[in-house]
Amino acid sequence: MTARTRRHVAVVGAGPAGLAAAAAALRAGARVTLVDAAERPGGQYHRMLPEQYRAARPERLHHGWAAFDRLRRHVLGHPRCAWWAESSVWSLERPGPGDETAPRVHVVRGPADGAGRERLVLDPDALVLAPGAHDRVLPFPGWDLPGVFTAGAAQALAKGERVVIGDRVVVAGAGPFLLPVAASLLEAGSTVLEVLEANPAATVLRGWGRRPWELASQAGKAGELAEYTALLARHRVPYRTGRAVIEARGDGRVEEVVTARLRADWSVVSGTERIVAVDAVCVGHGFTPQLELPLAAGCALREGFVQVDGDQRTTAPAVLAAGEITGIAGAPAARVEGLVAGWAAGGGDAAAPEARAARRRRDRARAFAARLAAAHPIGDGWPGWLRPETVVCRCEETTYGALCRAADAPASAAARAVKLGTRAGLGPCQARICGPSVAELLARRSPPPDLAAGGHRPATPHHRPVAQPIRLGELARPPKENL
Amino acid sequence: MSPRLLRADADPVGRHDTPLTVTVNGEPLAGVAGQTVAGVLLASGRRSWRAGPSGAPRGVFCGIGVCFDCLVTVNGERDVRACRRRAADGDVVTTQSREPGDAR
Numbered sequence A: 001m002t003a004r005t006r007r008h009v010a011v012v013g014a015g016p017a018g019l020a021a022a023a024a025a026l027r028a029g030a031r032v033t034l035v036d037a038a039e040r041p042g043g044q045y046h047r048m049l050p051e052q053y054r055a056a057r058p059e060r061l062h063h064g065w066a067a068f069d070r071l072r073r074h075v076l077g078h079p080r081c082a083w084w085a086e087s088s089v090w091s092l093e094r095p096g097p098g099d100e101t102a103p104r105v106h107v108v109r110g111p112a113d114g115a116g117r118e119r120l121v122l123d124p125d126a127l128v129l130a131p132g133a134h135d136r137v138l139p140f141p142g143w144d145l146p147g148v149f150t151a152g153a154a155q156a157l158a159k160g161e162r163v164v165i166g167d168r169v170v171v172a173g174a175g176p177f178l179l180p181v182a183a184s185l186l187e188a189g190s191t192v193l194e195v196l197e198a199n200p201a202a203t204v205l206r207g208w209g210r211r212p213w214e215l216a217s218q219a220g221k222a223g224e225l226a227e228y229t230a231l232l233a234r235h236r237v238p239y240r241t242g243r244a245v246i247e248a249r250g251d252g253r254v255e256e257v258v259t260a261r262l263r264a265d266w267s268v269v270s271g272t273e274r275i276v277a278v279d280a281v282c283v284g285h286g287f288t289p290q291l292e293l294p295l296a297a298g299c300a301l302r303e304g305f306v307q308v309d310g311d312q313r314t315t316a317p318a319v320l321a322a323g324e325i326t327g328i329a330g331a332p333a334a335r336v337e338g339l340v341a342g343w344a345a346g347g348g349d350a351a352a353p354e355a356r357a358a359r360r361r362r363d364r365a366r367a368f369a370a371r372l373a374a375a376h377p378i379g380d381g382w383p384g385w386l387r388p389e390t391v392v393c394r395c396e397e398t399t400y401g402a403l404c405r406a407a408d409a410p411a412s413a414a415a416r417a418v419k420l421g422t423r424a425g426l427g428p429c430q431a432r433i434c435g436p437s438v439a440e441l442l443a444r445r446s447p448p449p450d451l452a453a454g455g456h457r458p459a460t461p462h463h464r465p466v467a468q469p470i471r472l473g474e475l476a477r478p479p480k481e482n483l
Numbered sequence B: 001m002s003p004r005l006l007r008a009d010a011d012p013v014g015r016h017d018t019p020l021t022v023t024v025n026g027e028p029l030a031g032v033a034g035q036t037v038a039g040v041l042l043a044s045g046r047r048s049w050r051a052g053p054s055g056a057p058r059g060v061f062c063g064i065g066v067c068f069d070c071l072v073t074v075n076g077e078r079d080v081r082a083c084r085r086r087a088a089d090g091d092v093v094t095t096q097s098r099e100p101g102d103a104r
């Protein structure tokens, strides 16, 4: 078979999911184009140091480095794989109705947000989407002060370029991700004052303690968490459950945070507030999937994530999905989902023993994800932390008070009217940060009939015609096609 | 203290740094090849460099190109995400504020 007649699989994202998908598609015999906005593969989990640091011992910062290093060398060096670094997919173009081919993939390649980047177009036989997730951060008074970082930012800076965000840091929010973040800060020599998990110990333990056999199947992850816990203990960093940062204060930058005890629904137990002097704080309340590409491809969602079948196929023809966009389950789960997706995308035999084994591992990984979600839910009481002047949309500086007023006025109560009236979610980030919070706040103020019974509104789908910024000059240039 | 870059000689990963210089609003700043523009700014002790619509200070929030809080102008190109762009020796960085008519 010549390179041109082989099945061509495009994989977007070279994190744990995308890299595994590329490997599996290659194994199935396909030709692969692996595209990532970053310079190096690894995604968020195996975020690599810049090549220019010429680090002699990069493995010091990673779990499972040897396996990752082997995999990336295998994939990137494979004669049937084209590795496109610094390449952002900014749009997917759907085929016409009734046409079962994969969408066209529009890419810009070059320095991030540069003006003179090269435009490229791919027409693959199958497309695997693995763009991952970003931190979800609930608003609270002062969260827009400099020195307040997402947990992921602290992690990316420490792991990815050896910059520490501060020397007296509180790590707060919900979920097991707070632990590796604290560990990275400690490793980099910063003082972590405390790690605060908003959920009470009972919820966390119920989630983690139930069905222990599922945990055993994710032994890698459990071992990793045990390591972080031991590190925290060695540095005498308290891990407090049922407590949160409810306010950040300071003059032009964060100088102190207010922490408080929470009830199970995350409402504040008054009188339990404590003031802690800090020079930085990092906060994360779980993750939000990066849905712009799957939505552009026309993939249906289920409970806020991309809906996939047993082979990781989405509802859009020839589009598969893997990793955090199909559910938040961590790197090991992303990897096996990638294997399943890549094998199917590459035309591999679904009945092959290794495919069956991968699907079984994937099912266990999903069970693990469900358990994570149960152990670290987001409580309904967080809006109680807000004050009328608290900024909810960081881009437009829309306050909680302005949102409530718009939602309560009969003429403007529809979500769209609230948005236009207050500009919430219409700034440069296109609601990536505030979207889910604004949707939840509005649903509470004026619940539509089906939600009035107390049901949750799924996060608003993030329809963004341009998934990554592109400049007009770049748009005007003709792209290179049929690569 | 403020944000900082781990000293290369104290870093267990064993770095071999190559220095570079960028200017920020005309002032020269020392950095290391491979750092992002945001990394250089943070390591110089700056926590904020952009102004929101009300003039409120903004710096890095998400660190991975999602929030657009960290936007700067690099060599005359506006709206570059500092947390995503690698610094290049000689880069001319200027800070910016949100202006009416900016990309929404």
Ligand SMILES: Cc1cc2nc3c(=O)[nH]c(=O)nc-3n(C[C@H](O)[C@H](O)[C@H](O)COP(=O)(O)OP(=O)(O)OC[C@H]3O[C@@H](n4cnc5c(N)ncnc54)[C@H](O)[C@@H]3O)c2cc1C
Binding pocket: A012, A013, A014, A015, A016, A017, A018, A035, A036, A037, A038, A042, A043, A044, A045, A046, A087, A088, A089, A090, A130, A131, A132, A133, A134, A135, A151, A152, A153, A155, A156, A177, A180, A290, A293, A322, A323, A324, A325, A330, A331, A334, A467, A468, B064
């Ligand atoms: C900032 C951050 C740090 C994290 N650090 C850790 C950690 O240290 N430990 C841990 O256990 N978990 C961490 N996580 C959780 C992490 O999401 C998962 O563990 C795991 O990395 C998910 O794998 P994935 O392959 O689904 O996505 P990711 O690893 O996120 O990989 C997605 C890749 O897709 C690329 N991409 C996205 N959109 C585009 C586009 N439009 N065009 C081109 N490329 C694109 C990205 O550059 C990225 O490399 C972190 C998450 C975040 C947000």
Ligand code: FES
Binding pocket: B059, B060, B061, B062, B063, B064, B065, B066, B067, B068, B069, B070, B071, B081, B082, B083, B084
């Ligand atoms: S810090 Fe969020 S985009 Fe750079």
